[in-house]
Amino acid sequence: MARVVSVFLPTLPTDRVRRADPSIPAEAPLVIVARSGSTRWLSAVDANAAKLGLRVGMPAAKAQALVQGLHMVDADPVADLAALERLTFWALTQYSPIVAMDPPDGIVMDTEGADHLQGGEQPMLSRLVNSFRARGLPARAVVADTWGSAHALARSSTKETFVVPPRQTPDAVISLPISLLRVNAESVTGLRTLGFKTVGELAATPRAPIALRFGPEIGRRLDQMFGRIAEPIDPIRCPEIIEVHRAFAEPIGAAETIAKYVSRLVTQLCLELQAKGLGVRRTDLIVHRVDNTIQALRAGTAKPVRDVAWLTKLLHDRIEKIDPGYGIEKLSLAATMVEPLNDRQISLVEDADVDVTSLIDVLGNRGTQRIYRLAPVASDVPERSVQRVLPVASEDGQTWPMTWPRPVRLMDRPELIEVMALLPDHPPVWFTWRGKRRRVKRADGPERIYGEWWRRTSEWVAVRDYFTVEDETGERYWIFRSGDGVDAETGSHKWFLHGMFA
Template sequence: MVIATDATARRQGVQPGLPLAQARAMIPDLHVDAATPDRDDDALVHLVEWCLWLSPLVAIDPPDGVWIDTTGCDHLQGGEDAMLGKLAAQLQALGYTHRIALADTPGAASAQARFGRTPVCVVPSGAQRQALADLPIASLRLDTETREALNRLGLRTVGALQVAPRAPLVRRFGTTMITQLDRAFGAVSEPIRPLTPREAVQARETFVEPIGTAEAIATVIATLVPPVCAALLARGEGLRLADLICERVDGTVQAVRVGTAAPVRDIPHLTRLLGERIDSVEPGFGIEAMALIVIRRETLDVSQTVGTLVAPDGARSHGADLSCLIDRLRNRVGPDKVTTLHPHPSHLPERSQALLPVSGHAEENRQARDRPPYPRPVRLFSPPKPIQVINLLPDGAPRLFVWGTTRHRVRAADGPEQVHEEWWRAPSVYGRMREYWTAETESGERFWLFRRGDADVTHPGDRSWFLHGLM
């Protein structure tokens, strides 16, 4: 029996379910590989675990699908279209042939992914009935006997089954078929059971009575964090990404994800990170179990600095960095929203630094804050402000300058520092340079001025002056 085919075989009429002898009769030189169901199942589990980068709620959709609950995750990837595009590109890079569908319900997404006309489909919210109407009844994940019986009755599409009287169908086929139809349309909820990564560091608590208050959830978090940190300590690792899974009494699951900029296993810090996300938990009719699962971890030294924002007063370290604050801000506003200035390979002041996401490593942040070898202003103007300057000699220091309507008399000036334009970026600036001066006025203010000119003294340029920054 043919289990799966590639595009070339399908174009020549070989479809899954066809007897192998008939397939060989159709294509004598057909290349056949023996099926390995165990290896396929293991590969599918690996793929589901890989999808955890996108959402904390991922599950297997047998026999060859993956369910991903992307609720609240699309904005982190730039929207639904950008999220699907990124997912498709990464799957293609891994060598997977894929079809992707995004819908309000797992049933509708599964139907469109397997039987839809396009490889990537987004079903508008609330439009499951219209989107599934033309799909075959096999898209409802019904057993073979039920599908064949419905085909004999002339009910070959979801739309035909939708308008058919329900009572006779229930008497003949039972409630399973109608339940699958209602699940696809969203009339009946279909919770997915998220997959827990193999060899994951985790802790789980079940409750005799469901909980739903913020205080109770905080108490459970304080119970889950210590064993997870102890397991990480035994492995010599720290947490980088973790999911707090809340299992509700109605069978649905809600996940809260937190990440850190650097490996962490500090109990007060992790407890506070998770506690700040309690307001995003919707307990519904109650939570009957909670689990803390470490999704990503990295090697961490035995010694770890306790952040001053969470450590007791007596235990605060003078060398503590801002890792705690960075993690809190990253989880609150997003990892890409917390940035710092990093050195950039350019000697032009406006290009010498770049805004990049801040790291949780104190050494990297310290290097990012290191000053250049020459004094630089705390504020740069973009673009530089044109000014009028009076100096005694053509190449001499400024003695007085006018910025806007204000005259500034210079008491002392330091310079010039010559900075050449980067001609490899634009050939038109070849030979141009700037002469920077630090000017202190009689009122004690310090300004960073430069004179624009050319390196060739025979063609000195326009020699115009600009105010570039405030010292």
């Protein structure tokens, strides 16, 4: 079942102006002014202007009289469309093989077959909205069964993200205003004159009188919103994307036939990549069916590749997800994300390095999100001395300090323990952790770790004294006392268990 994401960018024109002109103060109200002949009105307002009572459609002269120091910029629809196009290309490389512009203020994408790579629909929407916010672009995102319903809900919801469960579209849209049906303003005005206010009221009305008065467009939009007829998304493509196609005189549908032509497309794509010295990081298989619907499969790799056998395997592993319907009339294979890749000759007398990227690719394309590698960070504080990086990230030269041994396992949070110890620098005689008392047979320490005063003032005098202790059963633990055992300003003098040795 298709799942469609609609991204609404409510202040795209003003956000574009601010990004292009950083000299505009962040707190200053900004509006975009459109004109038709001698008439000038506000076509877009930012959040600051909206708080002051300005709204889209207000005469520009009235807005200027209401707000002193108002920043007014002439509308530039061409520049707005170009900005939306750039954002759509970016979303294509990050989230889905099927992404298109939804002018003037939105992006639409079919995430069927791609949302698992983002950890599911809700994590995908959250990551999408956060990515736009990081670029200074407020956004709202909704996922639903159809383009029409997702589009309407994104522009009516007060939430940043909203997931409509599968097959629950009618319940979600019946109370929406008819202005969100994507029909022209004259039709909306006429429907309101007849007393229609919501989509549900219009959907419950016999279709013939409406079509006779307003034409077939309203009925078509209703059918698209409720999923009765398909509304295919024509994916955006830039000239730089390397893409190969195969059209069929007779539609195909058997899995073996699909696999055969996918293999041929992969071979053709790799030849074009080799000619340009590139490797692919993200590959999209676009399936065009005879019923005018599109499906897509996305395969990602941890590093750039152009290995025909390996790319073919990654795509073949997911062919069973393709629903051919009444038949497939065209297959397209696109290298959505590429990186430079030079040929490398392997010596016959030297052992090749063990490469685990194939395993990483298989797990990643199955939707596994927790693939990472631990890397050291230049910090003496244990919980800050490690970070998660991509599994194939290059080494940065950092190493862990080897003066004192470190445990294999660190607790998510140091756990409070009860201890009997002689202050200021003696190890514990016993400690109680999780309700069980453990007698200390051997101990080593203390290792003193100072706070990082350049991070926060509370760490100027903070210290920890770490001990490696072994109990009567041979288990070894890493515990510490907060403070130096003398001065109360250095810590609470409470004891904590922070890790365990193998």
